[in-house]
Structures are given as structure tokens and as C-alpha cells.
Amino acid sequence: MADSEEIVSDAPQQLGPNVTDGRALRVVVLAGGISHERDVSLRSGRRVADALDAAGHQVALRDPDAGLLPFLADHRPDVVFPALHGSSGEDGSLLDLLAALGVPTVGSTGAAARRAWSKPVASSLVGDAGISVPESVVLSHEAFRELGAASVLRVVRKALPGDVVVKPASGGSAQGVTIVDAPDELPRAMVDAFTYDDVAVVENRVFGTEVAVTVVDTADGPVALPAVEIEPTAGIYSFQARYNAGETTFYAPSRxxxxxxxxxxxxxxxxxxTLGLRDLSRVDFIVDEQGEPWFLEANVVPGLTETSLVPLAIEASGADASTLYDGLIRRAVARG
Structure with missing residues (x-):
């Protein structure tokens, strides 16, 4: 295959004839998009495409551009594997369109993706199911302006007096996320969060061990792979710590x-x-000193790059990425 910059283009990519005897499938891997996480998505897509190519499938890597839907309608691949991070692939819009086209697709439905994409909604649902979630205040940018930033922040600080985490209500890769341990840092943290979303979440900071758990659907139901423990060298699992080698130590399995x-x-x-997720997800937690897992967020299209957590979990489980992804696309085709 060529480099991702050449593969993901406006030019239609031809796929061979349908193969339906189980030996090979015609797969379109979606990567890129226009979100803040485009570069990460391209890296994830490349890894998925290489793994499926190694499994013997006919793989085309495509950007979700204006030519995508006509291409899918005309060429009718056997299955689509989205590797789109950010709103391009995780807010449910594209997943709904793929379902409307009748193209088998790996991953969650559009409705489930929307539940997970909104961190406040996901936290409410997961909390109602009995999982611990941090206490939080959710603020729209409009309310923040209309009610006066100073007054709003005084109320927030009174309700959440300790260290807090400020983050956009949607999005991933820790973009726009700030840990606030001093009151005068809160206004800037709010500005950073609102850069990425019109709604921000301020939540109590939970201290403990940060872990990510990959969940894979099997014939016997969803199964958790070994948790991956995250230990950033700078103490914060930032965007840079996630995707720059050497800035985070990972323990797979966790300690x-x-x-x-x-x-x-x-x-x-x-x-x-609880969120109705399907095929593959990654759920992030802080495990506190008492051993209680605190839910942070769920990812319907988790990163699959060389520094991402899901591949580490797959390796720790003793599985092979090509085999696992092969199982996912065959499950999607069987589902129709």
C-alpha cells in the first residue's frame, strides 16, 4: 500500500469482485475527516488497513469526503470499518448514513454513538446503572456568557471546591482538557474547553490509577480485554502524551x-x-485508593495507532490484531 497521504484521496478506488465464500472480503476503511483528530485517524486507519490486508482481505482506505457516499453506493463493498475519531465518526451522523445505505459496518449504531459522544449523557446513563461517576457541573457557552463568567465560576467553585477537571462535553484525545488545582486557573480552562465544544463539563478530580479497558463483542457477549494502565511522565495524559512515543509509560496488563x-x-x-455499544469500544476509568472504578468516558471508535491503548490490550490478551479485526468485519457482514 502507499502512504496514507496518497491512499486517502478524492480519487475513486476500485475494488475487486465480491468474494462471499469466506476467503476474503472487500473492505473500505474510513480514516481522516475534518475533526481536530484527523492525523490520529489517518494513523489508526493505516494500522487497520494493514492488519486486514495481512488477513487476506481487499482493502481500500478512504476519506469521508463528498465522494464517499456515491462511491459506496456504486461499488457496494462487503463491509466498512470506520477508524474516524472526533465528530467525523463518533457523533453518529455518518453511522446513520451508512445504515441508511445498507452497508454492513463495524462498530456501534448511530444512536449508541450519540449516547457515548456526549460525556454528560454517557455519565448519567452509566451512573444510573450503578457505576461511580465524578460529581460535575455542565455549562453551555451561552449560559456562561449570559449569566456572567465571574458569577458562574463562583457557584462552580462552591459546588466543587477541590481539584477539578474541565473538558469539552464531546471529543476525544484529551483535547481541551485541563486539570485545575488552583482557583485562578479555572477561567482559562473554561476558555480552552469552549474552543472544542459549546458545552463544557467541570467535574471533581478523582485521584488514583488511570486505566483503559477495551471491550470486544464475541459470540458469547462482550468481553473485557486486560486493562491498560497509563502513567504519563508529566503526570497528565494529554494529547501529546497519547501520541508521542516516550511521553507515557503503559502497563499492559495493568499492575x-x-x-x-x-x-x-x-x-x-x-x-x-448500558450505552448499547457494539463490536469494539474502549472505556476509561480512574481506580481510586479504595479500589473503586470511576467512569470517565467511553469511546466508540478508539484510537488504533502504534501508541494507542486498544492494540496494547489486544497484545496483552494474547490475541492478534489481524485476527481480531477479521472477526469484527465478518461479524458485521453476518449482521447485515
Missing amino acids: LPVDRADAVADAAVLAHR
Whole structure:
């Protein structure tokens, strides 16, 4: 295959004839998009395409541009594998369109994606299911302006007096996320969050071990892969720490005691089920000093790059990425 910059283009890519005997499938991997996470998506898409190519499938890597829907309608691939991060692939819009086209697609439905995409909605649903979620205040940019920033922030600080985390209500890769441990840092944190979304979340900071749990659907139901423990060298798992090699130490599997690892695995599967997610998800937690898992967010199209958490979990489980992705596309085709 060529480099991703050449593969993801406006030019139609021809696929060979349909193969339906189980030996090979015609797969379109979607990567790129126009979100803040475009570059990460391109890297994820490349890894997925290479893995499926190694599994013997006919793979085309496509950008979700104006030519995508006509291309899919005309060429009718066997299955689509979205590797689109940010709103391009995770807000449910494209997933609804793929469903309307009748193209088998790996991953969650549009409705489930919308539940997970909104962090306040996901936290409410997961909290109602019995999983611990941090106390929070959700603020729209409009309310922040109309009610007066100073007055709003005084109320927020009174309700959440300790260290807080400020983040956009949607989005991923820690973009627009700030840990606030001093009152005078809060106004700037709000501005940063509103750069990425019109709604911001201010939540209590939970101290403990940060882990990510990959959940994969199988014939017997969703299964949690070994949790990956995250230890950033700078103390914060920022965008740079996620995608620049050497800025974070990962432990796969995590160093959690067995009982705590089991508890966070159970919580991840419950969150996956509660949000109605499908095929593959990644659920992020902080495990506090008492061993309680605190839900942070769920990702319907998690990163699949060389520094991402899902590939580490797959390796820690003893599985092979090509085999796992092969199973996902065949499950999607069987589902129709």
C-alpha cells in the first residue's frame, strides 16, 4: 500500500469482485475527516488497513469526503470499518448514513454513538446503572456568557471546591482538557474547553490509577480485554502524551491487584452494555485508593495507532490484531 497521504484521496478506488465464500472480503476503511483528530485517524486507519490486508482481505482506505457516499453506493463493498475519531465518526451522523445505505459496518449504531459522544449523557446513563461517576457541573457557552463568567465560576467553585477537571462535553484525545488545582486557573480552562465544544463539563478530580479497558463483542457477549494502565511522565495524559512515543509509560496488563482488575473489567462491560455499544469500544476509568472504578468516558471508535491503548490490550490478551479485526468485519457482514 502507499502512504496514507496518497491512499486517502478524492480519487475513486476500485475494488475487486465480491468474494462471499469466506476467503476474503472487500473492505473500505474510513480514516481522516475534518475533526481536530484527523492525523490520529489517518494513523489508526493505516494500522487497520494493514492488519486486514495481512488477513487476506481487499482493502481500500478512504476519506469521508463528498465522494464517499456515491462511491459506496456504486461499488457496494462487503463491509466498512470506520477508524474516524472526533465528530467525523463518533457523533453518529455518518453511522446513520451508512445504515441508511445498507452497508454492513463495524462498530456501534448511530444512536449508541450519540449516547457515548456526549460525556454528560454517557455519565448519567452509566451512573444510573450503578457505576461511580465524578460529581460535575455542565455549562453551555451561552449560559456562561449570559449569566456572567465571574458569577458562574463562583457557584462552580462552591459546588466543587477541590481539584477539578474541565473538558469539552464531546471529543476525544484529551483535547481541551485541563486539570485545575488552583482557583485562578479555572477561567482559562473554561476558555480552552469552549474552543472544542459549546458545552463544557467541570467535574471533581478523582485521584488514583488511570486505566483503559477495551471491550470486544464475541459470540458469547462482550468481553473485557486486560486493562491498560497509563502513567504519563508529566503526570497528565494529554494529547501529546497519547501520541508521542516516550511521553507515557503503559502497563499492559495493568499492575492492579486481581480483584481490582476484575472490578474495572466488570464496570467496562456494564458501561458498554448500558450505552448499547457494539463490536469494539474502549472505556476509561480512574481506580481510586479504595479500589473503586470511576467512569470517565467511553469511546466508540478508539484510537488504533502504534501508541494507542486498544492494540496494547489486544497484545496483552494474547490475541492478534489481524485476527481480531477479521472477526469484527465478518461479524458485521453476518449482521447485515
